[in-house]
Amino acid sequence: MKAKHVYIGIFGKRNQGKSALINAIAGQDIAIVADVAGTTTDPVKKSIEIFGIGPSVLVDTAGIDDEGEIGRKRVQKTFEAAKTVDVALLVISENQFGASETAMIQKFREYNTPFLIVQNKADVMPLSADLKQELLSFNVPVLECSAINHHGIDELVKAIVQITPPSAHQPDTLVGDLVKRGDLVVLVMPQDSEAPEGRLILPQVQVIRDLLDNHAVAIALQTEELSDFLRTQTPKLIITDSQVFAQVSQIVTTVEQATPGKHLPLTSFSIILSRAKGNFELFLQGVPAIENLKDGDRILMMESCTHVTSCEDIGRHKIPALLRKSTGKKLDFTFVAALEPLPHNLSEYALAIQCGGCMVTKKQLQNRVEQVRKSGVPITNYGMSIAWLTNIYKRVTEIFTNNESC
Numbered sequence: 001m002k003a004k005h006v007y008i009g010i011f012g013k014r015n016q017g018k019s020a021l022i023n024a025i026a027g028q029d030i031a032i033v034a035d036v037a038g039t040t041t042d043p044v045k046k047s048i049e050i051f052g053i054g055p056s057v058l059v060d061t062a063g064i065d066d067e068g069e070i071g072r073k074r075v076q077k078t079f080e081a082a083k084t085v086d087v088a089l090l091v092i093s094e095n096q097f098g099a100s101e102t103a104m105i106q107k108f109r110e111y112n113t114p115f116l117i118v119q120n121k122a123d124v125m126p127l128s129a130d131l132k133q134e135l136l137s138f139n140v141p142v143l144e145c146s147a148i149n150h151h152g153i154d155e156l157v158k159a160i161v162q163i164t165p166p167s168a169h170q171p172d173t174l175v176g177d178l179v180k181r182g183d184l185v186v187l188v189m190p191q192d193s194e195a196p197e198g199r200l201i202l203p204q205v206q207v208i209r210d211l212l213d214n215h216a217v218a219i220a221l222q223t224e225e226l227s228d229f230l231r232t233q234t235p236k237l238i239i240t241d242s243q244v245f246a247q248v249s250q251i252v253t254t255v256e257q258a259t260p261g262k263h264l265p266l267t268s269f270s271i272i273l274s275r276a277k278g279n280f281e282l283f284l285q286g287v288p289a290i291e292n293l294k295d296g297d298r299i300l301m302m303e304s305c306t307h308v309t310s311c312e313d314i315g316r317h318k319i320p321a322l323l324r325k326s327t328g329k330k331l332d333f334t335f336v337a338a339l340e341p342l343p344h345n346l347s348e349y350a351l352a353i354q355c356g357g358c359m360v361t362k363k364q365l366q367n368r369v370e371q372v373r374k375s376g377v378p379i380t381n382y383g384m385s386i387a388w389l390t391n392i393y394k395r396v397t398e399i400f401t402n403n404e405s406c
Helices: 018-026 068-084 099-110 129-136 153-163 202-213 223-232 242-258 269-277 280-292 314-327 362-375 382-389 393-397
Strands: 006-012 044-050 054-060 087-093 115-120 142-144 184-188 217-221 237-240 266-268 298-302 332-336 351-354 379-381
Touching (some): 006 018, 006 068, 006 099, 018 044, 018 087, 018 115, 087 099, 129 142, 142 153, 184 202, 184 223, 217 223, 223 242, 237 242, 242 269, 242 314, 269 280, 269 362, 269 379, 269 382, 280 314, 280 351, 298 362, 314 332, 351 362
Parallel strands (some): 006 087, 237 266, 298 332, 298 351, 351 379
Antiparallel strands (some): 044 054
């Protein structure tokens, strides 16, 4: 599976030197620096490589003390950014620490985001002994530096590496516990109008890479070629795009019936990804809520990417249509894409359905899922919901469970 990116957020009040600090860490001018408070209005991102954690993304945010109607919206975006980063730097200067910083720390704690506190511009005013003692009470590293003359930047980078959780940069295995060296795995990848021109979609690429990393043999084909292939080969596992679950399941069942003793385990890319990134057990527990849907119920569809949709889009069209047809209920759907804030009134939803999450980090996806869990709303996964609605749920999850949740 391809390397992860560690997201490092820079937070603090306006005019604390956050943008200058990003430039110092990156070793180049990527963020606008000015003496005017509020120069950074929206999160700015820069990809870099940090020895010890690998590919990383520095995220510059608007000041947490911004004012006015627009300023409050910027602050809200900054608070939202705290959900999506793996590590945070809270930047202060001139020994100024108050309610804004305390509120930001509360957000870090709420979202389980490791953080450290940085006194910037230390060449102008060093951290006072009294304030340092107060900051140490938060039980996090406290450092001093000067972004302008690069004093203390090397120590800051080392501290970032030390507080970064291994899960943020060590690759997750998708199928490493399911296959061994030499195992044959069939990947069913229909190329419909939703398939991008000239390339594969990210979940397919990630699974192929993980199979290669585990020295398994990956065979990629479309649905039309599956039957003939299975008549002569017995793969260890079949992984399919969820939207052709019903068709693929029928093909697999037909081949099994024609060959007594032949067993062909089946699952989907979406379900595979949900094990690596989401709360798998929570998704398993949530899927039976489909049976309790009533006319007028609202369903939250949680995508993790932004793209132009078509009539074959799995989240925007196929799953809603399948839910309406299978349940016979008049259902209302809300769609949120990428890392857009979730609706404030989550408790008004009867069910939430999350995609595989190939375009976001594990931390980003899990924080969104946790919001839904806290609201008491059942949540499941694209692939699981399609499997439930096509009556193959037990089959496509049995390789991960002892059927206790089925």
